[in-house]
Amino acid sequence: MRGATHAKWAACAAAVALAATACGGGGSSDSGGGDGSAVLSASWGDPQNPLEPANTNEVQGGKVLDMVFRGLKRYDPKTGKAEDMLADKIETTDSQNFTVTVKSGWKFSNGEAVTAKSFVDAWNYGASLKNNQKNAYFFGYIEGYDKVHPDSGSQSATTLTGLKVTGTDTFTIKLTQKFSTFPDTLGYAAYSPLPSTFFSDHAAWLKKPVGNGPYTISSYTKGSQMKLVKWDGYTGTDKAQNGGVTLKVYTDNNTAYTDLMAGNLDLVDDIPASQLKNVKSDLGDRYINTPAGIIQTLAFPYYDKNWNKSGSEKVRQGLSMAINRDQITTTIFQKTRTPATDWTSPVLGTEGGFQDGLCGDSCTYNPTEAKKLVEEGGGLPGGQVKITYNADTGSHKEWVDAVCNSINNALGNDKACVGNPVGTFADFRNQIGQHKMTGPFRAGWQMDYPLIQNFLQPLYYTNASSNDGQWSNKDFDKLVDQANAETDTSKAIKLFQQAEGVVRDNMAAIPLWYQNGSAGYSERLSNVALNPFSVPVYNEIKAG
Amino acid sequence: MGRYVVRRLLQMIPVFIGATLLIFLMVNVMGDPVAGLCGERQCDPATAAQLKREFGLDKPVWQQYLTYMGNVFTGDFGTAFNGQKVTELMATAFPVTIRLTIVAIVFEVVIGITLGVLTGLKRGRPVDTTVLLLTLVVISVPTFVTGLLLQLLLGVEWGWIKPSVSPEATFSELIVPGLVLASVSLAYVTRLTRTSIAENRRSDYVRTAVAKGLPRHRVIIRHLLRNSLIPVVTFIGTDIGALMGGAIVTERIFNIHGVGYQLYQGIVRQNTQTVVGFVTVLVLVFLIANLLVDLLYAVLDPRIRYA
Numbered sequence: 001m002r003g004a005t006h007a008k009w010a011a012c013a014a015a016v017a018l019a020a021t022a023c024g025g026g027g028s029s030d031s032g033g034g035d036g037s038a039v040l041s042a043s044w045g046d047p048q049n050p051l052e053p054a055n056t057n058e059v060q061g062g063k064v065l066d067m068v069f070r071g072l073k074r075y076d077p078k079t080g081k082a083e084d085m086l087a088d089k090i091e092t093t094d095s096q097n098f099t100v101t102v103k104s105g106w107k108f109s110n111g112e113a114v115t116a117k118s119f120v121d122a123w124n125y126g127a128s129l130k131n132n133q134k135n136a137y138f139f140g141y142i143e144g145y146d147k148v149h150p151d152s153g154s155q156s157a158t159t160l161t162g163l164k165v166t167g168t169d170t171f172t173i174k175l176t177q178k179f180s181t182f183p184d185t186l187g188y189a190a191y192s193p194l195p196s197t198f199f200s201d202h203a204a205w206l207k208k209p210v211g212n213g214p215y216t217i218s219s220y221t222k223g224s225q226m227k228l229v230k231w232d233g234y235t236g237t238d239k240a241q242n243g244g245v246t247l248k249v250y251t252d253n254n255t256a257y258t259d260l261m262a263g264n265l266d267l268v269d270d271i272p273a274s275q276l277k278n279v280k281s282d283l284g285d286r287y288i289n290t291p292a293g294i295i296q297t298l299a300f301p302y303y304d305k306n307w308n309k310s311g312s313e314k315v316r317q318g319l320s321m322a323i324n325r326d327q328i329t330t331t332i333f334q335k336t337r338t339p340a341t342d343w344t345s346p347v348l349g350t351e352g353g354f355q356d357g358l359c360g361d362s363c364t365y366n367p368t369e370a371k372k373l374v375e376e377g378g379g380l381p382g383g384q385v386k387i388t389y390n391a392d393t394g395s396h397k398e399w400v401d402a403v404c405n406s407i408n409n410a411l412g413n414d415k416a417c418v419g420n421p422v423g424t425f426a427d428f429r430n431q432i433g434q435h436k437m438t439g440p441f442r443a444g445w446q447m448d449y450p451l452i453q454n455f456l457q458p459l460y461y462t463n464a465s466s467n468d469g470q471w472s473n474k475d476f477d478k479l480v481d482q483a484n485a486e487t488d489t490s491k492a493i494k495l496f497q498q499a500e501g502v503v504r505d506n507m508a509a510i511p512l513w514y515q516n517g518s519a520g521y522s523e524r525l526s527n528v529a530l531n532p533f534s535v536p537v538y539n540e541i542k543a544g
Numbered sequence: 545m546g547r548y549v550v551r552r553l554l555q556m557i558p559v560f561i562g563a564t565l566l567i568f569l570m571v572n573v574m575g576d577p578v579a580g581l582c583g584e585r586q587c588d589p590a591t592a593a594q595l596k597r598e599f600g601l602d603k604p605v606w607q608q609y610l611t612y613m614g615n616v617f618t619g620d621f622g623t624a625f626n627g628q629k630v631t632e633l634m635a636t637a638f639p640v641t642i643r644l645t646i647v648a649i650v651f652e653v654v655i656g657i658t659l660g661v662l663t664g665l666k667r668g669r670p671v672d673t674t675v676l677l678l679t680l681v682v683i684s685v686p687t688f689v690t691g692l693l694l695q696l697l698l699g700v701e702w703g704w705i706k707p708s709v710s711p712e713a714t715f716s717e718l719i720v721p722g723l724v725l726a727s728v729s730l731a732y733v734t735r736l737t738r739t740s741i742a743e744n745r746r747s748d749y750v751r752t753a754v755a756k757g758l759p760r761h762r763v764i765i766r767h768l769l770r771n772s773l774i775p776v777v778t779f780i781g782t783d784i785g786a787l788m789g790g791a792i793v794t795e796r797i798f799n800i801h802g803v804g805y806q807l808y809q810g811i812v813r814q815n816t817q818t819v820v821g822f823v824t825v826l827v828l829v830f831l832i833a834n835l836l837v838d839l840l841y842a843v844l845d846p847r848i849r850y851a
Contacts, residue, residue, distance in 0.1 A: 047808065048581070050627035057583045132598070134582050136591060152587055159840050206627065222628055223636065224711035224801050250708070251808070253800045255695075258707040265708075318709070392812055426580025426814040433579050433586050435620040444584050444762045 012125070037243035038543035040525060042267035042536065046223050051209050053192040054133035063535050065189040067228055067245065068211035070236055072100065072119070073187035073502035074467050077540070080347050080450035080532040082184040085236065086114060086193070088187070094486050095178040102169045108195040109216040109231050116171040118193035120163045124148070125199070126190055135190040137465055141182065146476045180492050185449045191461035205388065214240040214539045222250050232285045240539045241527070261522055266543065267528065269519040269536050273395050276334035283520045285410065289336055293447035293535035294515035295346045295455070297335070298387065299469040301437040306381030314377030316507035317362045319385065319402050319440070321370035322410035324348030325363070328402045335517050339363070339510035343503055345447065346457040347532035351454030353493045359504055359511060367410035374411060381439070385416055388441040390428035391421035396442055409518040434470045443509060452496045460503055469509065476502040552838070556831045563827045567820050568609050577814035578599070581625060599817070606739070616824065622817035624810075625807070630655070630821040633806050638825070640713045641802035643796075645787045646721025647715065648729070654778060657731045660737020661769060667742050679731035689722045691797040708799035721798040725791055729783050736779055740772035773844055781837030785830035
């Protein structure tokens with residue numbers, strides 16, 4: 001018991017050291033009681049980009065925007081449905097021209113009124129190439145985008161011609177094509193309104209962002225913590241149920257979990273993989289594991305002839321059947337993933353287009369059929385598949401190895417599948433961007449908004465923004481175009497599902513599993529839930 | 545002496561240039577950092593091109609390096625991808641890591657040298673054997689095991705400390721992380737001091753001092769220890785740089801937002817400016833610490849003189 005001896009010795013030394021300086025620590029308990037004034041602390045990660053609505057494309061920055069901003073629409077934290085927030089009404093007759101009426105009486109936390117201009121200015125800023133906003137493509141459907149944000153060269157306009165302020169509270173949007181579900185996309189944070197101080201004193205705004213949401217930022221130390229307090233002047237119906245949230249940056253989610261166990265932190269929204277085995281006994285009911293709008297797939301390089309010849313869809317189907325999804329999600333992910341049976345996500349609900357079992361037999365583990373299909377399809381290109389992934393984050397190695405094991409066992413060949421790690425995420429993206437993939441590669445899709453359109457069009461439409469494998473299919477494109485032109489939402493969803501059928505028949509990408517959001521919280525909190533984006537619904541949390 | 549210092553300072557220049565150039569090349573070999581900035585999707589080509597232009601990534605590496613070095617001499621270390629100045633990151637990270645290093649060095653000096661003297665004087669006795677065994681254990685257990693174990697026991701089980709360090713990272717919060725960081729070096733300091741003391745105990749000048757009738761503590765501190773410290777000082781001096789750059793494991797475990805954390809983020813996000821900037825400063829720390837060690841020799845042993 002070398003470890004034990006050591007621990008005792010080290011603990012004694014530490015005890016001596018501590019005795020000399022009056023042990024630090026002691027609970028920082030807020031004596032707020034149940035009156036909604038208590039402040040809670042939550043784990044956070046350092047946002048990758050400056051905190052601007054149109055520049056934030058990852059969860060950590062998104063958390064803050066969700067607390068500080070409210071847009072025209074908001075996705076219901078439970079159902080994911082887009083509901084009017086600041087929008088009084090959004091009207092259209094042709095699915096291409098929209099008239100937006102903004103509710104009056106809303107204010108930014110600095111007192112400025114939220115008007116139609118707050119939206120139009122913010123969107124023009126977001127779309128403009130010179131501002132380097134990483135979510136600029138969200139405005140790509142609006143007329144004039146190609147002038148404001150050309151693919152190359154410099155921009156010839158600073159504002160979108162498709163946006164016109166027609167009154168204090170009204171503005172019109174003109175799109176370049178019919179897009180019936182466009183209003184439902186407006187709940188995304190990139191479409192948030194911005195106060196005039198954002199444009200007049202940008203540097204100061206970035207130090208301490210000002211928005212129109214239920215919280216205001218009271219202090220922000222970049223890289224370590226952000227203190228948000230309830231904003232009493234908030235006029236929305238979803239007022240904060242607690243006094244504020246302190247977001248603490250953790251270098252490692254293990255430390256955040258340890259802090260939760262020690263009573264030093266109230267909310268952790270990323271349970272470390274190594275703790276998943278203990279989390280139920282540690283936290284009991286205070287562990288949340290709910291579906292999020294994230295699907296993981298294996299994409300293929302269709303620019304490589306080997307993967308784009310007749311019969312190769314059989315190879316892909318065979319590979320899909322060779323993966324034992326149930327076993328992998330249970331043993332490696334401790335059921336924080338659900339085996340995928342379609343190409344969308346359960347958070348859409350059946351009404352929203354999720355179809356349980358759409359993939360059918362192709363996503364069911366069947367080693368004998370798998371082997372047969374791969375052989376019928378002409379065998380694995382080059383006799384071996386290499387699954388490429390980035391090894392720096394997200395513990396992808398474990399599941400890629402497991403998937404390969406499963407494939408090797410099914411095909412009865414030790415060398416049928418190997419993992420191909422890439423050092424960093426940037427390099428991984430780099431190789432994908434340069435079309436250097438020679439076999440399947442890891443693809444993860446986190447939805448921007450809970451619409452079936454968002455799970456299909458950006459990923460599988462010809463030359464779409466995230467169609468990394470360069471898959472192209474005329475039938476699919478046609479169905480998507482039809483769906484976007486369809487004014488009746490339920491008919492549009494039907495068409496999208498037909499398009500998804502094309503994806504299935506060609507096995508454009510192998511669906512692996514839906515990812516859940518997982519969180520744990522302290523005894524002080526109640527009413528904790530994760531929204532479909534796997535972000536905690538902070539404003540509804542009660543702290544006692 | 546003055547000439548010696550000047551010569552040493554001049555020697556720093558090629559080392560400094562070589563080290564930064566190497567780091568610059570290594571980070572650049574990893575590919576285009578802008579590719580990872582847009583998450584799981586491809587950045588749109590126009591934005592990617594503009595970001596590259598803004599960070600100067602569209603130029604050849606040698607030109608990037610020259611511009612970078614030119615800027616460094618004016619105190620401009622560039623901008624990290626999240627829009628913060630690298631100097632700003634340094635201003636928050638270095639004080640924290642310096643405090644952590646000070647705590648660690650104090651532990652090394654106080655505990656390490658005391659135990660070393662104790663065991664060196666009582667060679668072969670039970671105290672000596674016990675301490676030797678303990679240092680062996682400390683050296684063989686990796687830092688992250690020590691760190692996680694202490695964090696679990698003191699932080700969660702017994703509740704004596706907070707398992708993580710607050711953004712302010714005060715000295716009292718850094719005691720346990722400092723001890724963890726120091727542990728391995730501490731064991732080496734103990735062993736070095738012990739050997740050195742045991743050797744010098746039999747030397748002529750100690751015998752002379754004892755024969756003169758000097759009190760025991762004076763013999764030990766003024767004569768024996770002072771002469772035995774040279775290898776120890778060498779070790780501690782080089783350890784300063786190693787502790788500052790190598791605290792990454794300890795900083796991660798205890799959530800300390802210091803140099804290790806920033807370097808880690810810089811590497812994961814492939815942020816050339818951050819990585820090169822921090823490494824540049826660390827190289828300087830190494831060089832200066834080594835210079836100080838060499839100068840200390842003369843203080844400890846007046847026979848050592850520099851031309």
